[in-house]
Amino acid sequence: MPALVLLGAQWGDEGKGKATDLLGGSVDYVVRYQGGNNAGHTVVVGDQKYALHLLPSGILSPGCTPVIGNGVVVDPSVLLSELSGLNERGVDTSKLLISGNAHIITPYNVTVDKVTERFLGKRKIGTTGRGIGPTYADKINRVGIRVQDLYDESILTQKVEAALDVKNQILTKLYNRRAIAVDQVVEELLGYADKLAPYVADTVLVLNRALEDDKVVLFEGGQGTLLDIDHGTYPFVTSSNPTAGGACTGAGVGPTKISRVIGILKAYTTRVGAGPFPTELFDEDGEALRRIGGERGVTTGRDRRCGWFDAVIARYATRVNGLTDFFLTKLDVLTGWEQIPVCVAYEIDGRRVEELPYSQTDFHHAKPVYEMLPGWSEDISKAKSFSDLPKNAQAYVKALEEMSGAPISAIGVGPGRDETIEINSFL
Ligand code: GDP
Ligand code: IMO
Ligand code: MG
Numbered sequence: 001m002p003a004l005v006l007l008g009a010q011w012g013d014e015g016k017g018k019a020t021d022l023l024g025g026s027v028d029y030v031v032r033y034q035g036g037n038n039a040g041h042t043v044v045v046g047d048q049k050y051a052l053h054l055l056p057s058g059i060l061s062p063g064c065t066p067v068i069g070n071g072v073v074v075d076p077s078v079l080l081s082e083l084s085g086l087n088e089r090g091v092d093t094s095k096l097l098i099s100g101n102a103h104i105i106t107p108y109n110v111t112v113d114k115v116t117e118r119f120l121g122k123r124k125i126g127t128t129g130r131g132i133g134p135t136y137a138d139k140i141n142r143v144g145i146r147v148q149d150l151y152d153e154s155i156l157t158q159k160v161e162a163a164l165d166v167k168n169q170i171l172t173k174l175y176n177r178r179a180i181a182v183d184q185v186v187e188e189l190l191g192y193a194d195k196l197a198p199y200v201a202d203t204v205l206v207l208n209r210a211l212e213d214d215k216v217v218l219f220e221g222g223q224g225t226l227l228d229i230d231h232g233t234y235p236f237v238t239s240s241n242p243t244a245g246g247a248c249t250g251a252g253v254g255p256t257k258i259s260r261v262i263g264i265l266k267a268y269t270t271r272v273g274a275g276p277f278p279t280e281l282f283d284e285d286g287e288a289l290r291r292i293g294g295e296r297g298v299t300t301g302r303d304r305r306c307g308w309f310d311a312v313i314a315r316y317a318t319r320v321n322g323l324t325d326f327f328l329t330k331l332d333v334l335t336g337w338e339q340i341p342v343c344v345a346y347e348i349d350g351r352r353v354e355e356l357p358y359s360q361t362d363f364h365h366a367k368p369v370y371e372m373l374p375g376w377s378e379d380i381s382k383a384k385s386f387s388d389l390p391k392n393a394q395a396y397v398k399a400l401e402e403m404s405g406a407p408i409s410a411i412g413v414g415p416g417r418d419e420t421i422e423i424n425s426f427l
Contacts, residue, residue: 002257003217004426005247006327008224009263009317011271013297013304015329015412016264017041020057020220022410022417026427028215029065029207030058033250034240035222036073036105036135037082038128040298044415048089051298054079056220059086059093066093067203070101071240071250073135074147075110076192098196099203100148106160107188108167108180109134115175125236126273128299136239138163147200150193153186160185204252211257216427219247225263225317233363236275244321262426263323263406265314267331267396270304272297278366279307279343293333310343310368314404316356325424326404328397329412331389332419337375340396343368344403373399381414386423 006023008014020030021043032039037053043060044050050060054074058064068074083093109131116134117124127133138144143163149156160182168179210217223242226232231243240246244261248254268289271277281289286306289295295304317323334340346353346366357363376390383389389397389411401408409424 002211002214002259003219003253004260004262005219005221005244005258005321006262006264007221007242007244007321008227009265009321009323009326010224010269010310010313011226011277012222012224013040013270013272013295014224014264014266015327016220016222017043017052017057018329018412018415018417019262019264019327019410020218021045021060022420023218023426024058024061024064026216027058027064027218029067029210029217030056030061031067031069031203031207031217031219031247031251032056032072032222033069033219033247034071034242035238036130036132037075037078038130038132038238038299039222041222042298042415045417050086053082053299055082055086055093055096058218058220059096060091062092065095065097067207067251068096068098068102069203069251070099071246072099073103073105073132073139073240074098075105075130076189076196080192080195094198096199097201097203097206098147098199100146100200102147103135103139104145104147104149104189105131105135106145106163106185108164108185109138111171111177111180112167115171115177119175124274126275130299133239145189147196150189150196153190156189157182157186160189207251207253211253217253219251221246225320226313228320231320233275234360236273260324260426261321262325262327262409263314263317263321264329265317265326265400265404266309266329267334267400268293268309269307269313270295272300272302272304276364276366277305277307278346278363279310279368280305281307289333293330308341308343308368308370309400311400311403312343312346312354312356314400318405323406325409325426326401326406327410327412328400328408331393331397331411332381332413334375334396335380336377339372340375341370342373342399342403344371345369381419383413383421386411386421389421
């Protein structure tokens with residue numbers, strides 16, 4: 001029972017942090033495999049609330065080794081302040097491992113992210129402004145800086161020079177900004193080297209050895225399926241692969257090792273930033289979902305756009321990730337609606353469409369076709385088993401399961417670790 005992948009089935013913020021933390025006590029390693037500090041994962045343990053951006057949520061489980069894989073982009077200053085913030089709260093972070101092949105988010109990548117968004121104006125993506133896209137662009141352009149480069153000053157200087165060569169031309173001539181000095185960047189990056197050194201490791205070797213020894217490894221995705229650079233709503237996406245295949249490339253583990261892929265699925269839908277969203281609500285129902293669900297971004301503090309559940313998206317997530325299970329979160333937020341609309345298909349230019357269209361133009365024109373499901377008014381936050389749920393809540397879950405293409409194996413009825421109904425065990 002070695003490797004599991006846990007990922008977002010919608011546009012992020014599905015409750016991945018809580019789900020990972022829940023399993024953290026029973027797994028040996030929790031690995032982030034893509035993204036960076038654009039993620040915001042909330043974990044509630046007793047009366048303590050943690051917001052994790054770069055660190056895997058398994059860091060809060062004492063027996064678990066947290067790993068930042070090669071596919072992640074690392075902002076060293078954010079990482080160090082996240083670590084010291086946790087240390088101040090009594091969390092032991094000494095087991096953390098960071099891949100020497102992970103790429104570094106440099107200060108100039110953050111600058112480029114911000115100026116590019118400003119330049120795009122109305123066409124902006126609504127990025128988190130954390131330098132994610134430009135850092136992945138440098139990686140693909142082969143001018144990226146990796147964690148291991150911090151330990152060779154001459155190589156680091158050459159690489160920063162190469163990266164800034166073109167960027168300074170763009171910054172000064174196109175964006176009318178000041179050029180960035182190579183020395184300054186090198187000095188800042190070298191300042192992180194000693195502090196990060198205890199954590200840097202050959203994580204590919206460590207993880208594959210662990211799997212050979214039958215240890216349990218959990219891969220925790222950032223973002224969600226529809227923010228995937230290949231399979232999401234491009235160009236309104238992030239610049240990495242949160243989908244299941246990303247776990248293999250982003251951690252250096254072969255697909256034959258992965259036995260379970262769990263999609264975290266919110267009982268309704270949210271999205272942050274720009275881009276199409278067929279079930280988005282602009283009325284008091286949307287406002288109520290935002291208020292009751294606390295739908296405000298953990299990273300940027302932006303209000304999340306809210307809408308009803310979209311089964312077309314859930315089916316798509318099942319397909320592109322090969323999902324074996326769903327973890328349905330935030331069912332409690334839907335308590336109190338007399339009827340709950342669920343999007344079962346789209347209408348696109350007069351045609352009924354059952355599956356997510358590959359054409360961006362079609363998706364922008366998609367109008368939701370709703371089926372109304374009866375709601376419930378009983379408080380479900382104390383429910384411990386499926387049979388504790390009111391009949392209509394059970395029927396809602398069963399209907400979503402049927403439409404979505406994989407079994408719902410757990411249900412979240414509140415933000416806390418123990419506010420979960422387990423139906424099928426994940427381990
Ligand atoms: P992530 O990015 O996928 O980890 O999700 P976020 O942490 O950004 O957003 C999910 C929010 O929902 C957090 O505030 C969680 O504490 C909260 N949450 C997770 N599961 C549940 C649930 O089942 N019920 C309720 N009411 N809140 C939940
Ligand atoms: P978690 O892990 C929700 C969105 C941004 C923007 C787009 C690109 O908490 O689910 P980027 O800075 O990545 O280049 O921005 O992706 N985005 C997220 N939305 N949850 C996230 O992470 C996100 N990470 C990025 O809002 O639309
Ligand atoms: Mg989040």
